[in-house]
Amino acid sequence: MKKIIELLQEKLEKAFLECGYEKEYGKVIESNRPDLSEFQCDGALSAAKKYKKAPFIIAEEVVQKCKDCEEFEKIEVIKPGFINIDISKSFLTKYCNDIIEEEKFGCIMDKNKTVVVDYGGPNIAKPLHVGHLRPAIIGESIKRIHKFFDNKVIGDVHLGDWGLQMGLVIEELKCRHPEWDYFKEDFEGEYPKEALFTVADLEEIYPCASSKTKVGENATEEEIRKAEEYKENARKNTAYLQKKKKGYYDLWKKIVEISIKDLKENYKKLDVDFDLWLGESDAQDYVEPMVKKMQDLGIIYESDGAMVVDVEEPSDKTTINPCMVLKSGGVSCYQTTDLATIMQRQIDFNPDEIIYVVDKRQELHFIQVFRCARKSEIIDKDAELIFLGFGTMNGKDGKPFKTRNGGVMRLEKLIDEVNQKVYEKMDSSKEMTEDEKLEISKIVGLAALKYADLSNQISKDYIFDIDKFTSLEGKTGPYILYTLVRIKSILNKFYENNNISENKVLEPMENIEKELLLKISKYNQTLEESYLENAPYRICNYLYELADIFNTYYQKVKILQGNPDRLNSNIVLLSLIKRIFENGINLLGFNAPDRM
Numbered sequence: 183m184k185k186i187i188e189l190l191q192e193k194l195e196k197a198f199l200e201c202g203y204e205k206e207y208g209k210v211i212e213s214n215r216p217d218l219s220e221f222q223c224d225g226a227l228s229a230a231k232k233y234k235k236a237p238f239i240i241a242e243e244v245v246q247k248c249k250d251c252e253e254f255e256k257i258e259v260i261k262p263g264f265i266n267i268d269i270s271k272s273f274l275t276k277y278c279n280d281i282i283e284e285e286k287f288g289c290i291m292d293k294n295k296t297v298v299v300d301y302g303g304p305n306i307a308k309p310l311h312v313g314h315l316r317p318a319i320i321g322e323s324i325k326r327i328h329k330f331f332d333n334k335v336i337g338d339v340h341l342g343d344w345g346l347q348m349g350l351v352i353e354e355l356k357c358r359h360p361e362w363d364y365f366k367e368d369f370e371g372e373y374p375k376e377a378l379f380t381v382a383d384l385e386e387i388y389p390c391a392s393s394k395t396k397v398g399e400n401a402t403e404e405e406i407r408k409a410e411e412y413k414e415n416a417r418k419n420t421a422y423l424q425k426k427k428k429g430y431y432d433l434w435k436k437i438v439e440i441s442i443k444d445l446k447e448n449y450k451k452l453d454v455d456f457d458l459w460l461g462e463s464d465a466q467d468y469v470e471p472m473v474k475k476m477q478d479l480g481i482i483y484e485s486d487g488a489m490v491v492d493v494e495e496p497s498d499k500t501t502i503n504p505c506m507v508l509k510s511g512g513v514s515c516y517q518t519t520d521l522a523t524i525m526q527r528q529i530d531f532n533p534d535e536i537i538y539v540v541d542k543r544q545e546l547h548f549i550q551v552f553r554c555a556r557k558s559e560i561i562d563k564d565a566e567l568i569f570l571g572f573g574t575m576n577g578k579d580g581k582p583f584k585t586r587n588g589g590v591m592r593l594e595k596l597i598d599e600v601n602q603k604v605y606e607k608m609d610s611s612k613e614m615t616e617d618e619k620l621e622i623s624k625i626v627g628l629a630a631l632k633y634a635d636l637s638n639q640i641s642k643d644y645i646f647d648i649d650k651f652t653s654l655e656g657k658t659g660p661y662i663l664y665t666l667v668r669i670k671s672i673l674n675k676f677y678e679n680n681n682i683s684e685n686k687v688l689e690p691m692e693n694i695e696k697e698l699l700l701k702i703s704k705y706n707q708t709l710e711e712s713y714l715e716n717a718p719y720r721i722c723n724y725l726y727e728l729a730d731i732f733n734t735y736y737q738k739v740k741i742l743q744g745n746p747d748r749l750n751s752n753i754v755l756l757s758l759i760k761r762i763f764e765n766g767i768n769l770l771g772f773n774a775p776d777r778m
């Protein structure tokens with residue numbers, strides 16, 4: 183379906199043409215003075231320069247041509263030459279009735295692209311912390327929006343499972359349990375089926391191992407030597423692992439297995455799920471053919487023992503260092519696995535797009551990787567590589583969010599705190615069982631968390647303010663849900679003893695009704711924009727504005743008890759709004775309770 187603004191614009195373009203001007207001047211935009219009109223066209227002002235005529239005259243000519251168009255209720259010229267437009271009620275109503283018949287609100291679907299979304303990016307053996315919240319929330323929404331537009335979308339968690347942190351965990355396990363079969367050189371038997379450690383053990387082990395590689399300012403020589411040795415061993419373990427050495431590789435598989443199980447449970451709490459649970463390690467088999475390709479192209483060379491590819495371009499304003507494809511000793515690093523993963527995705531999916539939802543501080547890494555991937559032709563030249571860098575979630579002090587005692591907050595803890603806050607704010611006058619209350623506070627808590635994140639532009643930092651996010655008023659998830667629940671309960675009440683006769687809305691009587699229809703008529707445009715710009719915040723803004731208009735309508739119009747001739751239409755209107763809210767929150771990644 184054409185967007186409502188496009189239909190208005192077509193009329194204006196035609197009028198400009200008929201008056202002897204280029205049609206480009208007929209561009210229609212939303213009014214920047216909503217108190218004066220709903221839409222506007224400023225084309226006469228620019229046309230005036232080109233045609234050396236007063237803008238007012240041009241605008242008058244154009245408006246004369248539009249006077250009888252059914253689309254306009256009002257079209258008038260305001261000095262010096264703005265054209266102000268109000269849409270006609272009949273046209274608007276017809277448009278909304280057409281939307282009712284459309285499964286996807288009249289959005290135009292894309293041409294079935296294959297899109298890989300790389301998001302989540304948790305690291306094995308480390309707990310999920312607040313830093314993993316944004317990629318999970320944003321990635322999930324981007325994935326759902328792309329699916330809505332009929333693309334084949336593959337969400338990949340891209341686990342961090344192949345780097346030095348794995349070598350460190352193995353080193354610490356080896357120090358604690360040198361007797362394990364995994365570390366016996368000539369072991370021939372079977373390794374234990376059940377893991378010899380739990381996720382909680384691993385979560386304690388990684389920071390412990392990591393701290394052993396660091397020394398304080400006043401460290402003795404002996405302490406420095408020990409830390410170096412420990413680090414060197416971890417490096418060796420990483421190299422063994424990447425060569426899939428027996429024992430080391432088997433131990434690693436167990437670590438990955440139990441970590442993934444735990445991660446899956448945690449992501450489930452966020453209602454985030456992945457189609458693929460691959461990790462950096464899965465790309466290892468592509469490293470060799472990839473390097474070979476780079477050698478054949480003559481673009482890779484040795485530098486300080488490492489293998490690198492130049493990626494600087496003449497237009498760069500800052501130095502872009504060569505992309506390190508392999509570390510010395512042929513060890514894979516972060517760039518290696520990202521490059522090999524691109525090759526793997528190309529072979530497995532031949533994607534049109536790969537979207538990376540990653541901390542914006544990693545931008546340089548991705549500039550290097552993308553350029554290197556293009557130069558080495560491991561990705562189809564028409565495929566797009568998109569870096570969607572997100573900003574930091576800060577505390578009220580404007581610094582990266584921390585726990586009260588300055589540590590990194592675990593994601594589970596954060597979710598619990600939000601749910602608790604929602605629980606405390608729940609209306610105690612409502613009759614509810616304790617279980618129901620807890621269930622509802624989880625649903626609303628997740629909405630609070632996700633909406634707060636997604637309502638910001640992805641690249642911006644934002645301040646995590648639990649009180650604000652969980653409020654029932656203002657631009658929050660709970661406010662959106664509250665509105666939707668209100669609509670649902672009105673509809674339920676109606677459907678208890680009635681049914682609708684026809685699925686159509688009548689022309690609006692009150693201004694607020696027209697405002698509501700106008701907002702509804704723009705939902706398809708909002709969805710298309712949020713899709714094309716990878717901008718879920720547009721959906722957030724839209725839902726908030728729709729909720730506000732609806733709540734005013736609710737105050738002014740007697741929906742069930744008013745004019746009986748309008749009852750059917752009111753119900754159809756509410757059902758459509760409900761559909762929009764449900765679709766919108768689903769694309770943002772959360773649900774609504776039946777009551778709250």
Ligand code: ARG
Nearest residue numbers: 300303304305340342520540
């Ligand atoms: N594991 C990485 C980290 O913790 C994030 C991974 C992002 N995705 C990627 N393809 N590099 O920083």
